[in-house]
Amino acid sequence: MPALLKLLTAALFTCLSLAAYGEKLRIVTEPWAPYVYDDHGTMRGLDYETTVTVFQRLGVDVEWQFLPWKRCLAMLDQGNADGALDIFHSHDRDTLLLYPSEPLSEVEFVLYYANERPHPAQTLEDLHNLTVGTSPGYLYGSPFADSTLFHREPAPSHEANFGKLLLGRIDLVITDRRVGQHVLKEMGLEDKVSQAPVVVSRQQQFLAVRRGAGMDLLVQRFAAELKRFKQEPAYAALSAKYGGFQANTASGHTVEQQESSAP
Incomplete structure (x- = not known):
């Protein structure tokens, strides 16, 4: 009772x-x-x-x-x-x-680059002097936020970030793995953009x-x-x-997106 x-x-x-x-x-x-x-x-x-x-x-x-x-x-x-x-x-x-x-x-923040200008970063140190497209108000973790090795440039939308990437105005885009694959599929850019190996953070x-x-x-x-x-x-x-997206990585292999929600 x-x-x-x-x-x-x-x-x-x-x-x-x-x-x-x-x-x-x-x-x-x-x-x-x-x-x-x-x-x-x-x-x-x-x-x-x-x-x-x-x-x-x-x-x-x-x-x-x-x-x-x-x-x-x-x-x-x-x-x-x-x-x-x-x-x-x-x-x-x-x-x-x-x-x-x-x-x-749970999200997994990763980096994407244009195949014409590859930046297959293995670590954040590989981003030296590069410019990464970000989204205002998002938290990517302290290592990314506090680093002085690279530049950050915000855009009003994920689509705008990938558009700037293809134009060469930025070197990489940071976003969640599943979100990135969804946007690339919607924009028809799956053959023009690849995912770098480094995982920036999980939140x-x-x-x-x-x-x-x-x-x-x-x-x-x-x-x-x-x-x-x-x-x-x-x-x-x-x-x-x-949860069934696939990502093109720098190695050229296909990595199936695993469902990462907490049990």
């Missing part, structure tokens, strides 16, 4: 909290295919569809908005959004955000919410239901649907 009472109390506080926010949880995110993206007016993606399923099971209504990532972060800071999908855990944000104990997925992605009344309980319930869903055949099918 005490355990059941605790669960009911948690659900009650969560509902009261959401009611205070207008009955819908306002979640912002940037298109980050194949994790979350707009497919001709229909939202899709591994992490998006997983999150929708979990919130449906919790009885929580969600209002979604796609924005550039820096604006997503600004809306969280200003209190104009209740949470963000596919955000990395940063201790600098701990005073603002709550993170579930269970991540949605977990979360659904994080702003701190507030009842939100800590919502995060706990979300984590428990997410962990439960990941053990089901429905999640395995969803994971396979969005």
Whole structure:
């Protein structure tokens, strides 16, 4: 009985909290295919569809908005959004955000270069005096962020970064392996761009919410239901649907993208 009472109390506080926010949880995110993206007016993606399923099971209504990532972060800071999908855990944000104990997925940041101007980097030291295209607001890990060996040049989108790469305006592009392969496929550049061997960093992605009344309980319930869903055949099918990309590496061999979501 005490355990059941605790669960009911948690659900009650969560509902009261959401009611205070207008009955819908306002979640912002940037298109980050194949994790979350707009497919001709229909939202899709591994992490998006997983999150929708979990919130449906919790009885929580969600209002979604796609924005550039820096604006997503600004809306969280200003209190104009209740949470963000596919955000990395940063201790600098701990005073603002709550993170579930269970991540949605894990990204693997790698580098891509134009085949006409190959830079098959094995380590970050191989990037000496090169320029790497980045995305504003993204966290690539301290070794990459703190290095003074190379230059960083931001672009408003992943497509813009790869466009600059082909024009020779930058030497490499950094992005998640699955995201990179998805963008290259959509742009028809699979035969013009290759992946360098170096893995810059691996980071977990979360659904994080702003701190507030009842939100800590919502995060706990979300984590428990997410962990439960990941053990089901429905999640395995969803994971396979969005995890089967292949990457052209500097060695010329094909490396199959393995699903790297946390169990």
